Amino acid sequence: MKLITHNMLTSKCLKGVLTGYPLAINATNIKINEVDFNPDFISRIIPKLDWEVLWKAADSIGHSEGLPQTIEQNYDDDKEFLKKAHRVLLEVEVEEGYLICPESGRQFPITKGIPNMLLTEAEVQ
Amino acid sequence: MSKRPEHQAPPELFYNEDEARKYTQNSRIIDIQAQMTERCLELLLLPEDTPCLLLDIGCGSGLSGSVLEESGHMWIGLDISPSMLDVALERETEGDLILADMGEGVPFKAGSFDGAVSVSALQWLFNADKKSHQPIKRLYKFFSSLYASLSRSARAVFQFYPENESQLDLVTSQAMKAGFYGGVVIDYPNSAKAKKFFLVLMTGGAAPLPQALGTEESDNSLQVKYARREASKAARGKPLKNTRAWLLEKKERRRKQGKETKPDTKYTGRKRSGRF
Ligand SMILES: C[S@@+](CC[C@H](N)C(=O)[O-])C[C@H]1O[C@@H](n2cnc3c(N)ncnc32)[C@H](O)[C@@H]1O
Numbered sequence: 538m539k540l541i542t543h544n545m546l547t548s549k550c551l552k553g554v555l556t557g558y559p560l561a562i563n564a565t566n567i568k569i570n571e572v573d574f575n576p577d578f579i580s581r582i583i584p585k586l587d588w589e590v591l592w593k594a595a596d597s598i599g600h601s602e603g604l605p606q607t608i609e610q611n612y613d614d615d616k617e618f619l620k621k622a623h624r625v626l627l628e629v630e631v632e633e634g635y636l637i638c639p640e641s642g643r644q645f646p647i648t649k650g651i652p653n654m655l656l657t658e659a660e661v662q
Numbered sequence: 663m664s665k666r667p668e669h670q671a672p673p674e675l676f677y678n679e680d681e682a683r684k685y686t687q688n689s690r691i692i693d694i695q696a697q698m699t700e701r702c703l704e705l706l707l708l709p710e711d712t713p714c715l716l717l718d719i720g721c722g723s724g725l726s727g728s729v730l731e732e733s734g735h736m737w738i739g740l741d742i743s744p745s746m747l748d749v750a751l752e753r754e755t756e757g758d759l760i761l762a763d764m765g766e767g768v769p770f771k772a773g774s775f776d777g778a779v780s781v782s783a784l785q786w787l788f789n790a791d792k793k794s795h796q797p798i799k800r801l802y803k804f805f806s807s808l809y810a811s812l813s814r815s816a817r818a819v820f821q822f823y824p825e826n827e828s829q830l831d832l833v834t835s836q837a838m839k840a841g842f843y844g845g846v847v848i849d850y851p852n853s854a855k856a857k858k859f860f861l862v863l864m865t866g867g868a869a870p871l872p873q874a875l876g877t878e879e880s881d882n883s884l885q886v887k888y889a890r891r892e893a894s895k896a897a898r899g900k901p902l903k904n905t906r907a908w909l910l911e912k913k914e915r916r917r918k919q920g921k922e923t924k925p926d927t928k929y930t931g932r933k934r935s936g937r938f
Contacts, residue, residue, distance in 0.1 A: 541715075542738050542758040545774040550767035550807070558771055572756065578713035578736060585715075585773065585813070627736070651747055654740075654762040654769050658794045661766050662803065 538652050541626040543594050544586050546652065548638035548645070552662045557638055559590040560645070564598045566633035568650075572623070579623050580613040586626075595625045666825065672791035677722070677743035685723035685749050692725055695781055698858065699729040702779040702819040705847065705862050705872055708735075714776035717811065718757065719764055719820070720783020724750035727757040730779070738775075740764065741783075765800030767807035777816045778808060784822035784861065788829050801833060805840035805863075815866035818842070822859055827906065833861060843868045850876035906930060 538546075548557030588608055595601040603621050612618055636645040636652055643660075646653050667676050684691055708714050714735045718727050721739025723746050730737045737757040741747050747759050762769060765787055787801050808818060824830050834845055842863040850856035853876065862871055909930055916923045 539758045541736070542760070545738070545770045545811075546760070547769055547771050549771075550769050556771075557769075575713055575734075578715075581713065582715060582736075587771075649748075649751060651751075651759045651761050654760055655742070656763070656766050658792060661794070 538631045538647055538650055539627055540591060540594055540629055541582065541586075542652075543631075543636075544591050544626075546636070546654075548636075548641070548643060548654075550654070550656060550662065551638060551641055551643060551660050554638060554640045557640060559587070559594065560636040560638060562594055562597055562631060562634065562636060564631045564634035564647075566631075567598055567600070568630050568632045569628050570630050572627045574620060574623050576613075576616065576619045576623075579619045579626065582626070583608065583612060583622065591625065595629070598629070598631065600625060600629045666785075666823070668786055668789045672789075673786045674742045674744070677746045679745045679748075682723060682743070682745040682749045685725055685746070686753065695725040696729050698781050698821040699726040699779065701849070701858070701860065701875075702726075702781060702821055703729065703733060705819045705860055706777045706779065706817050707872075708777055715774070717768070717770070717775045717778040717808075717818075719768075719778060719780035719808075719818075720786070721750065721757065721759065722746040722783070724753055724755035724757060724759075726779065726781040727755045728753070731756050738770075740768070764804050765795070767803045768811050769807075770811040772810045773813045774811050775816060776813055778812065778818035780818070780820040780822070782821060782823065784820045784833065785824060785829075788825070788832070798832065798836065801836040802840060805837045805842065809841045809865060812865050815864075817844075817865070818863040820861040820863075822861060824859055827910070830859075837861065837863050841865070845871055847871055847874045848877075849874050852876070 543560065543562065546560060548554055548560060551557060592601060592604060592606050595604055604625055605618065609615065609618070630650055631647055632650050634647045636647065670676055716730055716735050716737045718730065718737050718739040721727055721741050722743065724739065727737050727739055727750070738760065739750065739757050740760040740762040742761070742763045744761060747761060750759055787804060788797050790797055812818065824833065830846055837844070842865065844861070844863040847860045847862055849858045849860065851874065856876065910926060913923045913926060
């Protein structure tokens with residue numbers, strides 16, 4: 538699971554859960570996977586992100602180094618910044634671990650980098 | 663005749679290791695998935711030369727995702743079958759993968775995606791594979807959560823295999839109820855082999871449906887009409903009066919009431935040609 542995905546993912550499909558966001562991460566194995574840098578994509582995606590959630594998620598798994606806690610206004614021109622954002626969003630991957638619903642405490646296992654968001658029949662809304 | 667996959671087993675069982683392997687080995691499957699994804703992308707009408715974040719629903723082995731990548735987009739895929747997702751891992755696609763059942767809702771926050779595609783997966787929602795499954799409810803939950811997860815003016819395009827007209831009605835009416843505009847585009851409607859169904863859903867208000875491939879102008883206008891009608895009032899689950907679907911339903915009701923009814927034929931509900 539990449540952190541861009543974590544930034545979008547919720548547990549709101551659980552019965553009784555309202556927003557289910559952000560999910561806490563407990564990572565036991567993290568991998569770095571190189572991806573081609575596309576500055577256009579990164580600048581386009583930034584306004585859609587919850588930056589604070591991204592920063593905290595990166596920090597909680599030990600990968601916030603060099604990542605600013607808030608975004609500067611002219612971030613599109615700052616190549617160094619875009620590269621760091623690229624690395625954190627697309628290259629850092631949680632391989633093993635689990636996600637935790639902030640409202641219910643329900644855990645969703647991550648295996649081989651894939652979060653298992655399947656619900657039991659009783660959990661479906 | 664081979665039975666439709668949806669009638670054989672639930673998707674997480676049907677798409678087992680053997681079935682999943684076909685998605686790396688069978689060149690026909692590979693070509694068809696790629697072609698249909700390209701058509702979905704075309705119908706998605708994304709802004710030109712802009713790398714987007716897309717959702718691939720029923721992403722499976724990531725054959726569809728590879729096409730999205732080649733067009734410069736990043737994607738997140740969800741699928742219910744672990745074996746299919748294993749193949750996607752093996753193929754080292756660039757997309758990120760989630761194991762999830764679309765019928766339980768799309769688990770993303772509002773406004774996440776610039777668009778969504780789905781290739782050969784939607785027909786699975788017509789099935790009730792568990793006691794608790796109600797297809798209408800699952801379709802509605804799916805479409806309403808998908809609607810929320812899309813950014814403003816984004817589209818979702820599904821290539822799928824409906825079994826009959828009532829499924830077409832069901833799927834469009836639930837999508838409209840969830841807030842989408844749009845309808846079904848049928849490419850090559852007159853060819854048994856090449857005929858393909860695409861559900862084109864729009865979030866930003868009504869717009870004309872794209873032109874279908876392999877049709878005359880006049881054929882296509884029929885489909886667009888179908889879409890407007892759906893958009894106009896979700897058809898309250900009932901087919902439009904005097905269409906073939908409406909006639910078939912009416913005849914079925916009469917039969918159930920024990921009334922005398924002519925058998926259904928391919929001529930049922932056809933326009934009289936004016937000539938004798
Ligand atoms: C014909 S395959 C298409 C695969 C994919 N487009 C590809 O490129 O490999 C259909 C896929 O839909 C998935 N599917 C079926 N029902 C589903 C559901 N309820 N939720 C999520 N995925 C589902 C299946 O697991 C399967 O991988």
